[in-house]
Amino acid sequence: MSCPRSKLSPWISTVVNEHNHELYLNTIVDNKLKPEHIRYIEEHVVKGTTMSQMIQMLERVWTGRTFDERQVTNVLQQIRTDAIEGLKRKGGDIYVLANSLIEKKEEGWDYEMFSDPIDQRLSRVWWITPAQMDLLRDFGNVLVLDTSEGKNIYDYFLLTFVIVDGENVTRNVGYCIHDKQDAGSTHIYARTDISHVPMGLSEHGQTCAQTTNREWLIVFSYIDSPVYRSRYCHSGCCEGYMARALSWDMSLAFGGEHQQAPRFYDQLWSFQIRFLASL
Amino acid sequence: MTNFGHFRLDFWLVYKAPSPKSFQRAWESLVSKYPAAAAYLTEEIYPDRERWAWAWVGSRFTAGIRTTGRVEGQHRIYKLKGAGRDTTIMELFNLLNNQASSQDRKAIQNLQQVFWF
DSSP states (O other): OBOOTTSSSOBOOOOOOSOSSOOOGGGOOOOSOOHHHHHHHHHHOOTTOOHHHHHHHHHHHSTTOOOOHHHHHHHHHHHHHHHHHHHHHTTOHHHHHHHHHHHHHTTTOEEEEEEOTTTOOEEEEEEEOHHHHHHHHHHTTEEEEEEEOSOSTTOOEEEEEEEEOTTSOEEEEEEEEEOOOSHHHHHHHHHHHHTTSSEEEESOHHHHHHOOOOTTGGGGGGOOSHHHHTTOOEEEEOHHHHHHHHHHHHHHHTTTTTTHHHHHHHHHHHHHHHHHHTO | OOHHHHHHHHHHHHHTOSSHHHHHHHHHHHHHHOHHHHHHIIIIIGGGHHHHOHHHHTTSOOTTOOSSHHHHHHHHHHHHTTOSTTOOHHHHHHHHHHHHHHHHHHHHHHHHHHHTO
16 A cells, blocks of 8 residues: 555555465354344334344354344334334224224224214224223222323323222223323313212312313223212322422422422422333 | 422422312411412413322322323333334334233243242
């Protein structure tokens, strides 16, 4: 190689087509993924599996072999693209969901799908498994529910119903995916549902208590104990929400004297959620 | 301590008042002590008192739950498991059902700890 001053980059002037040592064949690593590796990835990948997690899994099975990050990423990407193409071929995401729910109904699941009367677009779907029905019957005394956004490609909202079992473990007892954006609608479901339970907690207790929509009654038809039949219900405010709201609103009343307080509550709340997620 | 610091302490004392009567007394004293917060307290917080004040809520069975944090915790888990704006409905459906199943497994583990087998 030479590097003349007149040029910006080095030049290869002579190529020697010989090795000054023997070629060590055993040091050459074949990084190309074999069909069994790809098959393993296809069988073990789930939503959210990262490239590094998959490499760790592969290295546990094929001890001593190294895997190229780029190749594993390509396979993961390809699997996802194929899955989405497969969904499209089968008539789309919602169609596949509807079919799986129909199949699950034979196993004792229950579900309901609602579509918009004008454009026939899916407006709401909820489902419940037989195990969740049992949990609702046994531990449905206190029901907590909340809506989350940003959990799917269509921007549907996700409503999760939670109870606490006798071992203090959080148990999800129902899911709903719906397209209503305003909090009022969200809590229409909530309020209707909790009309059958002795105590319900939601962020907007009053909103829940004032609404009369009955679309969600069927979910709680699975709760079948005398206390529910009595239809005695209280709705309560979330204490964390209360503390945060108070802190934010009071910052105006006290003239910004405690500007760290709202941030403190947000951090405290975030810490509490991390803790509760482990239960 | 700042004015807000004092207010916060006083507010939680009112919050924990053991009976509706003692709540009422404490509330009136709180409102007169903090005129800057009076409008908010009277118009926004007070009408809902039966849904948050301990005098009413404390006498009801809530399994120790006083916040929606458990559901928010679940939503955090979904996010950690990959649910995001690129998730298809079927992926979300499977993820949610897997989460319910993992709770079932956790419950069984808890039972095993109790029975030692």
